[in-house]
Amino acid sequence: MPTEAGGGAGGGAAQPKVVVVMPAYNAGRTLRMTYEELPKDTVSLVILVDDGSTDATLDVARQLGLEIFVHNRNYGYGANQKTCYAEALRAGAEIVVMVHPDYQYDPRLVPRLIEPIVRGEADVVLGSRLKEGSALAQGMPWWKYVSNRFLTGIENRVFGLALSEFHTGYRAFRRDVLETINFGANSDGFVFDQEIVAQVVAARFRIAEIAVPTRYFPEASSANFWASVGYGLRILAVLFWYTLHRRGFRRSRRFDSLRARYTRLP
Numbered sequence: 001m002p003t004e005a006g007g008g009a010g011g012g013a014a015q016p017k018v019v020v021v022m023p024a025y026n027a028g029r030t031l032r033m034t035y036e037e038l039p040k041d042t043v044s045l046v047i048l049v050d051d052g053s054t055d056a057t058l059d060v061a062r063q064l065g066l067e068i069f070v071h072n073r074n075y076g077y078g079a080n081q082k083t084c085y086a087e088a089l090r091a092g093a094e095i096v097v098m099v100h101p102d103y104q105y106d107p108r109l110v111p112r113l114i115e116p117i118v119r120g121e122a123d124v125v126l127g128s129r130l131k132e133g134s135a136l137a138q139g140m141p142w143w144k145y146v147s148n149r150f151l152t153g154i155e156n157r158v159f160g161l162a163l164s165e166f167h168t169g170y171r172a173f174r175r176d177v178l179e180t181i182n183f184g185a186n187s188d189g190f191v192f193d194q195e196i197v198a199q200v201v202a203a204r205f206r207i208a209e210i211a212v213p214t215r216y217f218p219e220a221s222s223a224n225f226w227a228s229v230g231y232g233l234r235i236l237a238v239l240f241w242y243t244l245h246r247r248g249f250r251r252s253r254r255f256d257s258l259r260a261r262y263t264r265l266p
């Protein structure tokens, strides 16, 4: 038994069961690095969902001994997250952290990311690339930076929040959140990331953010300019339908909670 100072087990409250989910698509070159940097004393289980990769993703995942689920073809990033969260809940996760297996976000920051949830101060935590430092200096393309800022401004107004970005792939959720929102009704594509934020806001869960650095290199992003334009338009559509839903003009099933819960009055 290691006897490191402050080694958790003996004192204080029991550690929550933290499950890391990795939505993977052709992440064979970066998966090992990402996995190796995950703090194993914080993370109880790592689930990898392979979304029809055509590279060595599955071989690497097997070598690493991950809990693996495989889609029979490529359904998309949102579809991948649906399987990730369903399986994390089934595995008994108390906190679920999404870590992209493309090594774009620093896996060593998982303990910091879950801290607001552990302390009972938030239900969802976003790892923001735009809160501190310069994402541009870290290699974020300027047109991504400008559109991210522009969309974030609109999103803050629509959601009544003051976050520094909504488009990060580094996120932690309290179990209760994933049991309450209807994430299964979301898109199978990239706009899933916006829909789930809208659902979290609609269900009145608390969102916190921490600053995280990001990395840009050829494997870090599959989104080219035109794909990003399409993504931006789909985000605006989500905000449009969300607004109609919140004002009672047109109900969207995806923004309804799956179970009733008490909500704090504003």
Ligand SMILES: Nc1nc2c(ncn2[C@@H]2O[C@H](COP(=O)(O)OP(=O)(O)O)[C@@H](O)[C@H]2O)c(=O)[nH]1
Pocket: 023, 024, 025, 026, 027, 051, 074, 075, 076, 077, 078, 080, 100, 101, 102, 104, 169, 219, 220, 221, 222, 223
């Ligand atoms: N492109 C893509 N990525 C997927 C899919 N399913 C899961 N992913 C994973 O989702 C993550 C984000 O994709 P990426 O192209 O890096 O997007 P970006 O970094 O947000 O621009 C990567 O770690 C992929 O491994 C999919 O169908 N397509």
Ligand SMILES: [Mg+2]
Pocket: 100, 102, 104, 219, 220, 221, 222
């Ligand atoms: Mg990426």
